[in-house]
Amino acid sequence: MVTISIIIPVYNSEKYLTACIDSVLAQTLADFELILVDDGSCDKSGEICDGYALRDERVKVYHTENSGSSAARNYGIDRACGSYLGFIDSDDVIEPDMYELLYNNMIREDADMSMCGLADVYDGKVTNKKDKNIYKVMDAEEAIKTVMEAELTSVTPVNKLYKRELFDDTRYPVGKDSGEDASVIVELLMKCKKTVLDTSQKYYYVHRSNSITTRDFRPSDLSVIQAYQKNYSLITEYYPKLADIAVMRLCWAHFFVLDRLLISPNRREHKAIEKRLVGFIRKNTGFILRDRYFRKTRKLATIMLKINVGLYRMIVTVHG
Template identity: 50%
Template structure:
């Protein structure tokens, strides 16, 4: 088999209900010169058998079966065997527009860029998706970092992008860390000199209702704070023009974790100790948040409530549950 232009890597775990739609949206791409690597990450349902069936029916499909190691381990396994000149990632419970990779590939090639991105189409059950105005721009590494940290025209997500393979010569996703995209975003961008940002909504992100696990706090959620504080430390050392937006993301991480804590039914001793530390940090950043263009009015109101009494913040947080999660896709 000739070397494919693109390798598309899909980690698969416990998604048999959604896998067909995901895989078919990839196999039916208008851009056809690709290999699809399905990484069965020890899935306990029928996903492993489904992956083998796809491979039997389409020679572009390769399957890896491995012991469960999490999203990062699955992506890394795909990277290791990928043959393509370019790499892409899709999450197995999402799906993509039929021309997503054609658009990404053409943008990347036309601009002689290292990385190309498209926008998300956010889908909620029973609601019409919001169609946004298309924007297109080409920027350098620092410009791409600023836009990505802002989280509006582009996000930290691995999945709505096409990468030159060379980017991943030295970059791997951190195994065991739940905010892997935030942890590697600077590593990825530092391997680029030119980035194409096209906000055409080609990656379909389905927001599932009643996702209890995504709302319940665990100590692993602190990974988000760690990742963004690490990014901020690197920015302070190398990219002074990004200091404000990097610290904004640190504050977002603290808010996101605190919201999860406030919406969890019971916190243990260690969790309560961490909660006090988080509240202390946010109170110290009171004026930074209030003067910051990136924070919404409801978020600034919740900041005032937190300064008055955490109980009032908790009430607002429960009313506005989910307000800050979207930016962390």
């Protein structure tokens, strides 16, 4: 049995896939298998995956019908042989020692999950470079708080290493347009007696312009709210001291969906959804204005939303 199974869902990423795979195969911790799940790609991604499998015995390739990244991750989990699991997005890259750091920290602390820092890359430049690294070992409550705050790490699965057992009865939700990462992270952390975090930035999350910012709104976009509603229910039941953070994230999810709806070409087709989103935010205006996690521009936009949706849209369009 290999130590680590690294799972990469692949879909139409031929431009970036080689750099991603090369960064994995260059890992200083060599005892791993790389599972590439080609999720019905229409470009040459599948051929690229097959080429690597011929050249490196650590690479395993599976070709499936297009079902989304969650289904591809689940497919990889079901076929993984490693004692530990890791996930990478097919258009990102990692430092050569990322998995060595994650694994060593996990073994040193006898942890169930290990996290490292994530660097945001826009136009080839890191926009959130950290001057100081933080190392800490957390129980479940502190780990959930840290992830929900999203200041040191976040809900994304890609900068983490997991004990395989965490996924014994957990899978990523299939058929969701967004929120699939958030939907499982609290559930996973609740199973962890220890989680170790080292904020050394070893994962490069490459942001690319794509059609999602201007495409038609779909009711399935509400899945991000459903994910944070699930988290809210879990947190308020088992960790009531974190209730405010759970509310904050639920408000954030409503902002996220409303902002997407307001810039979509088919906005007029979803007036009932818009009314519901606006109503939730207006109802929670007092909380949003008091909460330290929301920026001043977001608070100003919230005040404007009490007056007029158009004023809100203008502020978030200009300031984000």
